[in-house]
Amino acid sequence: MRAARCTAYGPPEGLEVVTLDDPEPGPGEVLVDVHAAAVNFPDVLLVAGRYQVPAPPPFTPGSEFAGVVAALGPGVAGPAVGTPVAGAVLTGAFAEKAVVPVEGLRAVPDGLDMVHAAAFHVTYATAYHALVTVGAGTAGEWVTVLGAAGGVGSAAVDVGSRLGMRVVAAASGEERLKVARVLGAEAGVDYVREDLKTRVRELTGEGAHLAVDPVGGDHAEAALRGLRRGGRFVTVGYADGRVPRIPLNLVLLKDAVVRGFEIRMLRRYAPEAVAAGDEALARLVRDGMRPLVSRVHPLGEVAAALSDVAGRRTTGKVVIEMGA
Ligand SMILES: NC(=O)c1ccc[n+]([C@@H]2O[C@H](COP(=O)([O-])OP(=O)(O)OC[C@H]3O[C@@H](n4cnc5c(N)ncnc54)[C@H](OP(=O)(O)O)[C@@H]3O)[C@@H](O)[C@H]2O)c1
Structure with missing residues (x-):
């Protein structure tokens, strides 16, 4: 699979796109075919080595994605292969495939395509x-x-x-x-x-x-x-x-x-508030709310996409689309 790689902390321009072996889901994990991954400001901080939760290089940045379940790890009962899912992780989403803990997955709200689902949650x-x-x-x-x-x-x-x-x-x-x-x-x-x-x-x-x-x-x-x-x-x-x-x-x-x-x-200490928020947001999506996606880049432009976010040159969300 193709994946962005941070091999040393620094500015986004240091990111490379490389070919890696496909990851295998372990116990409690799911393999996702990532269709789209949104850029969030913490991705810039993680690549710079300035985020509150560190990720030691080398690592694949990317913290929010939408895609389809490709395989289940041992002991995982679902969601079934082929189910559209979205989710948030610390790293790993700027890649064609990502392994994520099953509890990190959420349903794609009705009405959102993959690009908007990646940019939403x-x-x-x-x-x-x-x-x-x-x-x-x-x-x-x-x-x-x-x-x-x-x-x-x-x-x-x-x-x-x-x-x-x-x-x-x-x-x-x-x-x-x-x-x-x-x-x-x-x-x-x-x-x-x-x-x-x-x-x-x-x-x-x-x-x-x-x-x-x-x-x-x-x-x-x-x-x-x-x-x-x-x-x-x-x-x-x-x-x-x-x-x-x-x-x-x-x-x-x-x-x-x-x-x-x-x-x-909030996710750790107030799951009931999280559920109420998800319901309220799903209602607003049904009424037509969509995240503002101002730019969509192919994976090969991931460094430029993060650089634009770091440089205050974007509005709304910037999304990396894997098939683009
Ligand atoms: N607490 C949480 O759970 C949580 C969740 C998500 C994000 N965050 C944090 O929220 C912050 C914003 O995230 P975001 O995804 O909204 O980022 P973003 O899309 O890059 O937006 C940040 C905005 O901050 C303004 N800004 C002012 N000074 C800036 C500077 N020196 N560099 C860059 N931007 C500057 C920019 O608007 P103007 O140019 O118009 O001023 C920019 O549009 C980040 O620190 C992120 O870590 C926290």
């Missing part, structure tokens, strides 16, 4: 739980979404507006804000040129009820300052590269709630 589940499960967002509330044209951000704009929340999209530049407006944002703030706190307060009156932050850096404190009294701030990720250090007196003065969200923790 990580960002949409993150967006849903940050907004609803952790953020307690409800219809009619103002929500500031940072990085609103990126993977998690665009999903948060999409889900939040479909659930009736009034989204203020924050992103770098008008072109990126346009993307968020198409997904349902009511207003946009270019946080490179405008003061985020001031604009959010102007747009919302007293300030936003909720902020969802997959970016971090200086924008995090500005978004917290743009909350109303009693507002909620959910920290999701640090695409900026800098983990914000927020003065706690801001939290005190605003009577604010700051919470973290991490999807693996």
